[in-house]
Amino acid sequence: MHKLADMTDMAELMDKPKKKRAASQLKDEITAYKRRRILEEASHFFFLNGYEATTLDSVAEQLNVTKPFIYSYYKNKGELLYEICQTGIQLSLTALEEALSVEGTASEQLKIVVERVARIIIENQRYVTVYLREEKSLLPEDARRIRDLRHTFDTKLAALLEKGRKTGEFDVAAPSRTAIWVSGLLSWIALWYHEGGRWSATEVVMDAISMVQKMVQPAGGKHA
Amino acid sequence: MHKLADMTDMAELMDKPKKKRAASQLKDEITAYKRRRILEEASHFFFLNGYEATTLDSVAEQLNVTKPFIYSYYKNKGELLYEICQTGIQLSLTALEEALSVEGTASEQLKIVVERVARIIIENQRYVTVYLREEKSLLPEDARRIRDLRHTFDTKLAALLEKGRKTGEFDVAAPSRTAIWVSGLLSWIALWYHEGGRWSATEVVMDAISMVQKMVQPAGGKHA
C-alpha cells in the first residue's frame, strides 16, 4: 500500500521535465488559487446551512461556474469538507506553535497563545465552526487525522501549562485536563462570536485572555 | 397574541366531555410515551450522524415500526428536531432555575448551579449536542424560540453573577459577558465529554465547578 503511494508520487515528480517546470509554475499557482476560492465559498455555505444541506450546485453558482468545474479540482464533496476541517484546526495549531516560539515566561507565553489563537479563530470562524460541527460527516480515516491534529494542539497547550506549573506561575492540578478546558474556551469563541454583534473581536480576545489567566492563576495572588 | 393562545387552550379543554376524561387519560399517557420513545431514538441518530444525514426510515427501523407511524405522532422531520433542541436547552434552564431556588450565598448558589447543570448536560448529552450543532437546521421561528430560552439562561446566570459582585464574593467586571463564558464552558461539556472516556462524569463536573469558581474569584483570595 505504501509502496504504491510512493510510486505514484515518484511518477508525478519524474514526468515533469525541467524545461516544463517554469511554464507549469504559473499554472500551478492558478490551480491553487481556484482550489482556494472553491474552498472559501464552500466553507461559507457549510457554515450557514451545514454540510449535508449544502448543494455543490449552489457553491458553483456562487462562483459563476458549474458543478463539473468543482469536480475537476476536488474528488468529491467529502474532500471539500476534509480540507475545510483541516484548515480550521491547522490554522489554530500553527498559531499556537508560532506563539510558543516567542521567548518568555510561561505566563507571558500563555497570554500570547490565547491572544493569537483567539484572533485566528475569529478571523477564520467559518473553517473552525465547520470543523467543530461536522466531524461526524467526515470519513472515519479523515476524522482520525483531524483528531490527531486536535490532540497535538491540546498536548502542546498542556506542555505549556506544565511548564508554568513547575515554575509556580500556574496553579493547575492536571495540566492535560486544564488544557482541554482552555482549548474548549477558545473553541467556544467560534461557535458564539458574531461579527457586528454586541461585542467586538478585540473585546472577546481580551476577555478570553483574562478568563484563561484566572483559570490558571495560583490561589494566592495574580501574575501580570 | 396571548388572547388567541389562551382561547385555543380553552377550546381544547372544553371539547373534552367529563365522562371521556377518565377513558382518554391512559390513552394520552400512551401517546405521550410513544412520542417520547420516537424522540429518544431520533436524538440518538441525530447525535451520531447529524440531522440531515439521518433518515426517518432508520429511526422507524430502530423502533420496529414504519415511517408513517412516526408521521402520525409528529408533523414532519423538522418538528422532531425542534422538540429535541427544545428539550436540550429547557432541561438546562430548568436545572438552573431549580439550583437558583436553593437558598445560600452567591458562591454557594453558583457552585450548585454549575454542578446541577453540568450533570444534566452530561446525562442528556444527545439533546444538548444536537441543540448546539443543528440550530441552523431549524425553521427561523423555531430557532428564535430556542434562542429566547438560551437568552433566559444566560440572563439568569448573569443575575447571579451580579448578585455575587455586589456582595464582593465575585470579581466580574461585566456579569452579562462573564455569564456567556460560563455558559459556554458548560456547553463545551456536551461537545467534548465522552462516556467511558479518559475522565469520569464526576471528574468533569468537579473540574467545571473549580474552573467557574476560578473565573469569578476575586484577585485577593479564594472563597469556599
Added chain:
DNA sequence: CTTTGTTTATACTGCTTGGTAGCAATTATG
C-alpha cells in the same frame, strides 16, 4: 490554418428520501 491538449459546460443518470394515499388489522362499543 491545422493539430493537439486543456479547460469548462451541457445534459443526463441513478439513487435516496421526505412525505402521502389508501388499505389492513386491531380494538372498543352496543
Added chain:
DNA sequence: CATAATTGCTACCAAGCAGTATAAACAAAG
C-alpha cells in the same frame, strides 16, 4: 357478533442531488 373507530402498514411518488459521459470552447504549438 356486528359495527365503528382507531391505529399502523404497504406501496408509492416527486423532488433533490451527488456524480459522470460527452461535447464544446479555447489555447498552444507547429
